[in-house]
Amino acid sequence: MHKDSFLLRPTPALTPLKPPQEFGYSRKDVLIISAALTALGYALYYGLQAGGMEPGMAGNWVQLAISVGLCIGWVSTYLFRVATKVRWVRGGGCGCRGGRGVLGGLASMLVAV
16 A cells, blocks of 8 residues: 555545525524624614714614514514415315314314324
8 A cells, every 4th residue: 555545535426516595594694684683783873873862762762673673574574474375275164184173273283292
């Protein structure tokens, strides 16, 4: 065996590229969103102070604006998913677990847990 054979390693097989994911489903995207929200908070805070608002009151307004904005944004994503969801109805009823109605669907979910 040659003394430099440890340098000659087989090359790994090429793996196929992953299809691109939607934005917001990777760690990098979460870090980008978090950094953007933090930067927005700082910009609002110092912008309100530059406009003449006291630091404590500016912090309160920024906290309110960010919290309400996040809540509205989160609820809007839920409403969008519900509005664009394909509904499959089996056997009539509300479409819950084979058409057993709302209570039957809830009962079957509880039994499954």
